[in-house]
Amino acid sequence: MRSFSNLLEILVGMDSLGEAFFIIVISALFTHFIYNRVQLLSYPILLFFFILVPTALSFLLTSNLSYSMSIFFSFSVYYTTLLGSISAYRLSPVHPLAQYPGPIGLKLSALGLFKIGLSGKRFEYIRSLHERYDSDVVRIGPNELSFRDANTIRPIMGANGLVKGPALDGLSGYSDNRPLVAWRDHGMHATQRKAWTRGMNSSALSEYEPVLVRRVTQVIDKLLARKGQTLNFVELLTFFGYDFINDMAFGEGPEYMKNGDPQGTLSRILFALKAASLLEALPWLGHFVKTKLESENRVAEARAKARISRGAVTKDLFHYLAHEDDPDKPAPSMNAVAIESILVIVAGANSPVSAICSALYLLMRDPASYKKLQDEIDEYYPQEEDPLDTKHYPKMHFLDAVVNEALRLYPALLSGSQRSTGEKGLMIGSSYIPPHTAVRVHTYSVQRDPRNFFPSPDTFWPDRWLIAKDPSSYDGPFTHNTSAFIPFSFGPYNCVGKSLALKEIKMVLCVLLHRADIEFPESYDPDEWLRLTGESLGLDIARYPVVVSERRASH
Numbered sequence: 001m002r003s004f005s006n007l008l009e010i011l012v013g014m015d016s017l018g019e020a021f022f023i024i025v026i027s028a029l030f031t032h033f034i035y036n037r038v039q040l041l042s043y044p045i046l047l048f049f050f051i052l053v054p055t056a057l058s059f060l061l062t063s064n065l066s067y068s069m070s071i072f073f074s075f076s077v078y079y080t081t082l083l084g085s086i087s088a089y090r091l092s093p094v095h096p097l098a099q100y101p102g103p104i105g106l107k108l109s110a111l112g113l114f115k116i117g118l119s120g121k122r123f124e125y126i127r128s129l130h131e132r133y134d135s136d137v138v139r140i141g142p143n144e145l146s147f148r149d150a151n152t153i154r155p156i157m158g159a160n161g162l163v164k165g166p167a168l169d170g171l172s173g174y175s176d177n178r179p180l181v182a183w184r185d186h187g188m189h190a191t192q193r194k195a196w197t198r199g200m201n202s203s204a205l206s207e208y209e210p211v212l213v214r215r216v217t218q219v220i221d222k223l224l225a226r227k228g229q230t231l232n233f234v235e236l237l238t239f240f241g242y243d244f245i246n247d248m249a250f251g252e253g254p255e256y257m258k259n260g261d262p263q264g265t266l267s268r269i270l271f272a273l274k275a276a277s278l279l280e281a282l283p284w285l286g287h288f289v290k291t292k293l294e295s296e297n298r299v300a301e302a303r304a305k306a307r308i309s310r311g312a313v314t315k316d317l318f319h320y321l322a323h324e325d326d327p328d329k330p331a332p333s334m335n336a337v338a339i340e341s342i343l344v345i346v347a348g349a350n351s352p353v354s355a356i357c358s359a360l361y362l363l364m365r366d367p368a369s370y371k372k373l374q375d376e377i378d379e380y381y382p383q384e385e386d387p388l389d390t391k392h393y394p395k396m397h398f399l400d401a402v403v404n405e406a407l408r409l410y411p412a413l414l415s416g417s418q419r420s421t422g423e424k425g426l427m428i429g430s431s432y433i434p435p436h437t438a439v440r441v442h443t444y445s446v447q448r449d450p451r452n453f454f455p456s457p458d459t460f461w462p463d464r465w466l467i468a469k470d471p472s473s474y475d476g477p478f479t480h481n482t483s484a485f486i487p488f489s490f491g492p493y494n495c496v497g498k499s500l501a502l503k504e505i506k507m508v509l510c511v512l513l514h515r516a517d518i519e520f521p522e523s524y525d526p527d528e529w530l531r532l533t534g535e536s537l538g539l540d541i542a543r544y545p546v547v548v549s550e551r552r553a554s555h
């Protein structure tokens, strides 16, 4: 009461300059109040609150100050108050996320995570925060939490879990025409996913298999054509991945393995993914800037449109996405189908290639596992059997273990996929997460947590997957929590391409180790790969050189 009467006394005693500054401060506080409730995301609204209001307020000062000084002081006081008020609120105990630990820089602004993203090591940084604060929940943004506890996977990502967070809004330019992965609305997502599910069912996959066989044969022949020489494995595999996905999705493509990439298209896509990943931290920027991914998007869309107009030559993925398989259903618009093309290319090519390259890297660093896998392949595929024939893959437990272990250590989405608590908020255990909080289960931390995988959670040890099936075969403390293994995500937004991806990864590894021996050149320091591998929109795998020698000719 006393402070209120003090305030009144001050106000009454104020001169006109004091009153003017007081009004500017109150206006800035009001803008913060609005900012906390509404997204100020259109040019006219931004112009109003951030330019027009302080400009109009400067007129209150013109009776005491020159016009230019009035503008200067009005903007200075307005912005200082606004930023001060926002910062104080975000750091204060009244902020809804105040109870969760995190570095001050990240609590203050999403720019903090944006800056970490530039290093490509956001995944390692977030894991280090969980360790530093010894907490399963850390605050990684003013309004974002990261979770490390495997028990949160189901409530956050499961069937009754949360909708997608705003991270990918910026990439879609907030448009109503989005690829499947970017839909936040459960209903729209479920409708759009139906065609994808048909395009990835077992009969569709068997249509794609001859294409895969042809491309795998081609890539191994390419490798062996340069036996004894040092070659860039990741680049060749990337060419393979893009050639396969173009055939599988559009029925044809630019033939990177044959022609190389003289136009630098793939380097542009990979660079664009890095730039685009930064928009994850500041999605609202998508209202104002177009990323380089946007231009690659247009190229991919043009290819999809040409394919749809041409009609199917084979039953490729767009055969299903464009409902050519079900002519009785109303066909989706050309734009709605074409928008999927960049998702097909990027998710369909990069993720399996990253998995193959990380598995091979890890095998080459672990000669015992390398030999064990090669022995298993030789056992199932003796000389007279063809490893391109997938019939034995389901029985090859060590192959399965190698692929799982590579995906455990290097999942495609190292930092997981963002969700939002929406209007209702979320109760997890005894903690309440307030409405409109962005949350992510941090895949990299969960999959390397010793409470889920023990011993040696950071070590490539495929045998753990065999021991899990027969725990009596291991003497000592052992933990293997498969519900903490989520490389393909979990719940309604999980990876629709999982079966195709696993078939592709297994076929390449099987045929490669069947026909060739492969190792790093002596001059190469494999630790360099660990330093350079990072995170963009997905796993950004570093290149490494290999030397191959031939074991046997093809069938």
Ligand code: HEM
Pocket (backbone or CB within 6 Å): 180, 181, 182, 193, 196, 343, 344, 347, 348, 349, 351, 352, 355, 411, 412, 413, 417, 418, 487, 488, 489, 492, 493, 494, 495, 496, 497, 498, 500, 501, 502
């Ligand atoms: C090792 C290979 C792969 C891994 C680790 C992987 C991982 C993932 C993950 C983690 C998600 C969830 C994304 C999110 O929640 O935001 C996802 C979604 C998706 N993936 Fe994959 N993926 C792989 C291969 C593929 C392939 C070959 C395709 C086929 C073209 C594909 C198509 C998709 C699509 C369309 C989605 C969106 C699903 C939806 O939102 O309903 N992925 N993938």
